[in-house]
Amino acid sequence: MKVIVAAEETHWLCVCSREEAICEKGTIVPWINGRFYPNPLFGRALERARMADASQVWSEELPELERQGFLRQGPGASPTHDLISPQINAGHWVTIDHRHVLIHDAGERIARTANKCEGSTDWAYSNRKGNFPPNTDKCNKYVYDVTKEAGAEALTKGSNGKMRPPLAAEWADPNVSVPNWRVLKPGEKPQPGDVAAYKLPGGGIFDSGHSGIVTFVDSNGMVHSIAAHADVVGPDDKFNSTTDRHVTYRRFTGDGANGDAKQKQGLRFADPSDGILPLTSAQNRGPGRTDHRGGF
Amino acid sequence: MEVFKTPHGVGYRVDSQRADLTPGANLLRLLALAREKHGATAPVMVLLDPRVPIEQIDYVDGVAAKVPLGNLHYFEFSRDTQKMAEIEFGPTIPYSKNPPLN
Numbered sequence: 001m002k003v004i005v006a007a008e009e010t011h012w013l014c015v016c017s018r019e020e021a022i023c024e025k026g027t028i029v030p031w032i033n034g035r036f037y038p039n040p041l042f043g044r045a046l047e048r049a050r051m052a053d054a055s056q057v058w059s060e061e062l063p064e065l066e067r068q069g070f071l072r073q074g075p076g077a078s079p080t081h082d083l084i085s086p087q088i089n090a091g092h093w094v095t096i097d098h099r100h101v102l103i104h105d106a107g108e109r110i111a112r113t114a115n116k117c118e119g120s121t122d123w124a125y126s127n128r129k130g131n132f133p134p135n136t137d138k139c140n141k142y143v144y145d146v147t148k149e150a151g152a153e154a155l156t157k158g159s160n161g162k163m164r165p166p167l168a169a170e171w172a173d174p175n176v177s178v179p180n181w182r183v184l185k186p187g188e189k190p191q192p193g194d195v196a197a198y199k200l201p202g203g204g205i206f207d208s209g210h211s212g213i214v215t216f217v218d219s220n221g222m223v224h225s226i227a228a229h230a231d232v233v234g235p236d237d238k239f240n241s242t243t244d245r246h247v248t249y250r251r252f253t254g255d256g257a258n259g260d261a262k263q264k265q266g267l268r269f270a271d272p273s274d275g276i277l278p279l280t281s282a283q284n285r286g287p288g289r290t291d292h293r294g295g296f
Numbered sequence: 297m298e299v300f301k302t303p304h305g306v307g308y309r310v311d312s313q314r315a316d317l318t319p320g321a322n323l324l325r326l327l328a329l330a331r332e333k334h335g336a337t338a339p340v341m342v343l344l345d346p347r348v349p350i351e352q353i354d355y356v357d358g359v360a361a362k363v364p365l366g367n368l369h370y371f372e373f374s375r376d377t378q379k380m381a382e383i384e385f386g387p388t389i390p391y392s393k394n395p396p397l398n
Contacts, residue, residue, distance in 0.1 A: 207324040210362045229364045230328035238361030244354035
């Protein structure tokens with residue numbers, strides 16, 4: 001199997017042969033000015049912007065463009081900003097058997113979705129949110145909504161046999177099964193996108209525990225998270241185990257329900273809406289230089 | 297805020313109001329009301345009855361984090377002596393018989 005590592009988080013240019021630019025179902029993916037764009041509309045717009053903005057040093061790599069403020073929003077920003085920014089961190093592209101495959105990092109996607117809600121009052125105690133009435137705590141509703149939007153819906157079986165969002169205490173209880181979410185082993189380091197939760201025994205059903213989404217882990221191992229609080233969604237650094245408060249972390253393992261091995265691995269084939277195919281910095285320097293062989 | 301021993305366990309009082317398990321007066325709700333009243337950064341004095349389990353500190357800390365309230369100060373108080381002392385914690389570290397000492 002020939003695999004071309006075609007992406008790093010911060011690069012988007014594509015250099016590979018025209019023959020390889022064939023997606024599933026035999027769709028020919030357009031090449032525009034020698035670059036491969038799964039999203040042809042985006043590609044044409046970007047190439048037009050490149051042609052119109054000859055003063056820009058387009059051969060520079062993304063970090064250089066960022067350093068120059070090319071991606072800056074507001075006055076003076078490049079007209080292509082809005083076209084480029086949605087392409088960043090979309091996932092990792094590889095080419096397998098002449099097909100382009102986007103490897104989604106589910107954790108990053110969940111964390112990104114969670115961060116998107118920072119400052120929102122939708123899950124505030126006094127507000128109604130979905131089937132959660134006003135004057136209820138909604139930290140678990142926030143976790144559920146985020147995981148659902150990120151394509152990693154978390155449900156557990158209630159006492160009536162029906163599937164429902166887990167309570168915070170259920171997230172925190174390693175013995176409670178949440179399909180497609182595994183409990184991290186002791187000592188296993190949390191990652192962005194993991195769900196973190198701890199129990200608050202004695203709080204009753206209105207305050208069974210607290211749950212949130214891990215956003216990053218610093219160099220000291222401190223877990224930083226985001227959670228729905230009484231009035232607003234915001235950062236929460238209390239999802240670190242203490243002597244008497246054990247924090248449980250769970251990680252999305254993929255949708256095993258359909259038995260699709262690709263989905264279990266977080267893979268899917270190129271979708272034209274995903275935009276331009278990214279590539280490594282080495283590829284950015286010229287064609288054919290990053291033809292890594294081997295499996296993944 | 298006060299954490300005290302009761303015949304059936306532990307009780308809580310926030311701004312003189314006793315917490316219970318109802319939606320309007322559970323500990324989380326009372327702390328949220330206190331946050332609204334005094335502000336998110338106002339210092340919260342947590343007075344702990346020495347007879348309550350020490351794990352109550354982590355419990356109160358966990359509930360406060362949910363509100364969120366961050367500026368918590370824990371005191372052990374004695375009605376008998378009418379004195380109290382602040383309890384301060386270092387970072388959580390792995391169990392050891394030879395922990396690092398400052």
